[in-house]
Amino acid sequence: xxxxxxxxxxxxxxxxxxxxxxxxxxxxxxxxxxxxxxxxxxxxxxxxxxxxxxxxxxxxxxxxxxxxxxxxxxxxxxxxxxxxxxxxxxxxxxxxxxxxxxxxxxxxxxxxxxxxxxxxxxxxxxxxxxxxxxxxxxxxxxxxxxxxxxxxxxxxxxxxxxxxxxxxxxxxxxxxxxxxxxxxxxxxxxxxxxxxxxxxxxxxxxxxxxxxxxxxxxxxxxxxxxxxxxxxxxxxxxxxxxxxxxxxxxxxxxxxxxxxxxxxxxxxxxxxxxxxxxxxxxxxxxxxxxxxxxxxxxxxxxxxxxxxxxxxxxxxxxxxxxxxxxxxxxxxxxxxxxxxxxxxxxxxxxxxxxxxxxxxxxxxxxxxxxxxxxxxxxxxxxxxxxxxxxxxxxxxxxxxxxxxxxxxxxxxxxxxxxxxxxxxxxxxxx
Numbered sequence: 001x002x003x004x005x006x007x008x009x010x011x012x013x014x015x016x017x018x019x020x021x022x023x024x025x026x027x028x029x030x031x032x033x034x035x036x037x038x039x040x041x042x043x044x045x046x047x048x049x050x051x052x053x054x055x056x057x058x059x060x061x062x063x064x065x066x067x068x069x070x071x072x073x074x075x076x077x078x079x080x081x082x083x084x085x086x087x088x089x090x091x092x093x094x095x096x097x098x099x100x101x102x103x104x105x106x107x108x109x110x111x112x113x114x115x116x117x118x119x120x121x122x123x124x125x126x127x128x129x130x131x132x133x134x135x136x137x138x139x140x141x142x143x144x145x146x147x148x149x150x151x152x153x154x155x156x157x158x159x160x161x162x163x164x165x166x167x168x169x170x171x172x173x174x175x176x177x178x179x180x181x182x183x184x185x186x187x188x189x190x191x192x193x194x195x196x197x198x199x200x201x202x203x204x205x206x207x208x209x210x211x212x213x214x215x216x217x218x219x220x221x222x223x224x225x226x227x228x229x230x231x232x233x234x235x236x237x238x239x240x241x242x243x244x245x246x247x248x249x250x251x252x253x254x255x256x257x258x259x260x261x262x263x264x265x266x267x268x269x270x271x272x273x274x275x276x277x278x279x280x281x282x283x284x285x286x287x288x289x290x291x292x293x294x295x296x297x298x299x300x301x302x303x304x305x306x307x308x309x310x311x312x313x314x315x316x317x318x319x320x321x322x323x324x325x326x327x328x329x330x331x332x333x334x335x336x337x338x339x340x341x342x343x344x345x346x347x348x349x350x351x352x353x354x355x356x357x358x359x360x361x362x363x364x365x366x367x368x369x370x371x372x373x374x375x376x377x378x379x380x381x382x383x384x385x386x387x388x389x390x391x392x393x394x395x396x397x398x399x400x401x402x403x404x405x406x407x408x409x410x411x412x413x414x415x416x417x418x419x420x421x422x423x424x425x426x427x428x429x430x
Contacts, residue, residue: 012118013053013118013119013414013417013418013421014053014054014118015053015054015055015056015116015117015118015119016048016053016054016055016056016117016118016119016120016121016417017056017058017105017109017117017119017120017121017134018041018045018055018056018057018058018120018121018122018123019057019058019105019120019121019122019123019127019128019130019131019134020037020038020041020057020058020059020123020124020127021058021059021060021083021094021098021101021124021126021127021130022060022091022094022124022126022127023035023037023038023059023091023124024038024059024060024062024078024080025038025039025041025042025045025057025059025072025078026038026042026059026066026070026072026078027062028308028310035244035245036147036209036332036333036334036335036336037123037124037147039209039335040123040145040147040209040335041057041123042057042072042076043209043210043212043406043409044406044409044410044413045057045072045076046072046073046076046406046410047406047407047409047410047411047413048075048076048410048413048414049073049074049075049076050075050410051410051411051414052075053075053414053417054075054077055075055076055077056077056078056079056108056117057072057076057077057078057079058079058081058101058104058105058108059078059079059080059081060080060081060083060084060094060097060101061080061081061082061083061086062080062086062087063080063086064086066080067080068080068082079108081100081101081104081105081108082100082104083097083100083101083103083104084096084097084100091126092165094126095126095167098126098129098130101130102130102133102134105130105134106134106137109134109138114138117138117140118140118421119140119141119142119143119417119420119421120134120135120138120140120141120142120143121142121143121144121145121417122142122143122144122145122175122179123144123145123147124145124146124147124148125146125150125168125171125172125175128144128146128171128172128175128179129171129174129175131144131175131179132174132175132178132179135178135179135180140424141180141181141417141420141421141423141424141425142178142179142180142420143179143180143181143182143183143416143417143420144175144176144179144181144182144183145182145183146172146175146182146184146193146332147332148330148332149172149189149192149193149196149197150164150165150168150169150172151169151172151192151196151197152192152196152330152353153249153330156329156330156352157248157329158248158249158251158329159248160248161248161249161329172197173197173198176193176197176198176199177198177199179203180203180420180423180424181203181204181205181416181419181420181423182199182203182204182205183204183205183206183207183413183416184204184205184206184207185206185207185208185209185332185333185354185357186206186208186332186333186353186354186357187206187357188353188354188356188357189206189332189353189354190204190206203423205412205415205416205419207409207412207413207416208333208354208357208404208409209333209335209338209404209406209409210338210404210405210406210407210408210409211335211338211339211342211401211404211405211406212311212339212406213342213401213402213405215311215312215315216311216315216318216339216342216343216401217315217342217343217344217398218319218343218344218398219315219319219343219344223319224319224320226316226319227315227316227317227319227320228320230316231274231306231316231317231320233272233274233304233320234270234272236270237270237271237272238269238270238271238272238322238384239271239272239273239274239320239321239322239323240255240259240271240272240273240274240321240322240323240324240325240380240384241273241274241276241317241318241320241321241323241324241325241340241345242255242273242274242275242276242277242324242325242326242327243276243277243314243317243318243324243336243340244276244277244326244328244336245277245278245279246275246277246278246279246289246290247279248329249328249329249330250277250327250328250329251327251328251329251350251371252275252277252290252327253289253290253293254327254371254373254376255273255275255325255327255376256273256290256293256294256297256299256303257293257297257373257376258325258373258374258376258377258380259271259273259299259302259303259377260297260298260299260373261373261374261377262377262380262381262384263299263302265377265381271302271384272302272303272304273302273303273304274304274306274317274320274321275290275303275304275305275306276306276307276308276309276314276317277308278307278308290305291305314339315343318339318340318342318343318345319343319344319345321340321345322345322346322383322384322390323345323346323347323348323380323383323384323390324336324337324340324345324346324347324348325347325348325349325376325380326347326348326349326350326355326359327349327350327368327371327376328349328350328352328353328355329350329352329371330352330353331349331350331352331353331354331355331358332353332354333353333354333355333357333358334349334353334354334355334358334359335358337349337355337358337359337365338358338401338404339401340397341358341359341364341365341397341398341400341401342397342398342401342402343397343398344394344395344397344398345394345397346364346365346366346383346390346393346394346397347359347364347365347366347397348365348366348367348368348376348379348380348383349365349366349367349368350367350368350369350370350371351367351368351369355367358404359400360396360400363393363396363400364393364396364397364399364400364401365393365397366379366382366383366393
């Protein structure tokens with residue numbers, strides 16, 4: 001709550017400072033630290049702007065070629081704050097740059113003048129710490145979205161992966177206690193915030209992400225053939241696609257092992273696996289680990305690697321595939337699963353995190369318990385070899401995805417902001 005009397009601007013949400021320190025919403029998802037959070041930040045900012053709320057996104061500068069201030073679309077501005085070297089840092093190095101980033105954010109607000117921003121929305125634990133400071137100094141509400149929680153990640157680590165550090169665990173408890181409101185992607189995540197961070201359930205809004213349904217769509221008759229030709233993929237093969245950062249958390253190695261098992265069972269199977277993404281996190285230590293695994297298993301002829309792609313080309317990957325695999329050890333939601341289904345492609349995903357909401361098990365896709373490659377081969381083989389099942393899942397997939405749009409996400413976020421305003425200032429008459 002504010003220490004002084006409520007601001008006269010309190011009843012209105014006109015301008016929002018959106019903090020995304022460790023990754024820019026303008027970065028290409030699929031490599032480095034860029035992923036679903038980038039998409040969420042940019043798409044929700046656009047939705048807010050289209051509802052008359054101006055958004056300024058603060059992110060750490062990582063490219064000298066970018067202007068310090070960019071207008072992404074009317075009402076959405078992205079500020080690149082100089083905090084540490086432009087290159088050579090990963091997100092585990094960034095806590096030491098928090099003070100520099102916070103200073104840059106405060107300088108911008110000071111140039112605007114007191115009372116410019118009506119609310120702060122921080123994303124991920126690094127930004128949440130800056131959000132706590134800004135909320136206190138500016139005396140405005142703070143909404144925070146964790147995207148991932150350290151305690152949850154540590155409980156579901158892939159073998160050989162590095163646990164999240166203690167300073168993150170401590171910081172997330174503090175953010176949960178001090179934020180005006182929190183958002184969660186799913187009811188399950190909301191419960192995790194309550195159980196693991198002691199967050200107050202009545203101050204948490206469940207706001208599922210969406211998909212750009214105007215872009216991600218089945219594409220009509222012949223779309224699969226067109227997509228395969230564009231990507232240079234064999235027209236007659238069964239195709240499994242994986243889209244995401246190459247790191248242990250995303251478990252692409254499980255898909256590779258399952259592919260080898262499918263080919264062992266049926267050596268004459270026409271099968272191609274498409275891997276779209278770049279190394280990230282723990283994957284940076286061994287950027288060619290998947291290629292080495294493929295070579296060791298002797299299945300090079302069946303696996304094609306692609307660099308991360310922009311959304312308009314990623315659509316073609318989803319349309320080209322018979323099934324999209326999401327074998328992650330944890331996902332707060334799983335945007336790839338949703339976007340694939342929006343293209344009418346069934347998904348086989350791990351039964352973890354937000355994936356049971358993103359995928360309607362047995363209807364739009366299939367969920368797999370655990371990461372046993374033999375079990376994954378069973379489920380993937382079932383979808384590939386049962387034409388009736390695959391067709392039914394494909395038809396239901398686009399219907400299921402239609403329940404998740406960015407417009408709906410934006411409306412829920414505006415409602416959250418209004419509740420945050422009322423929590424902070426008291427009920428409004430506006």
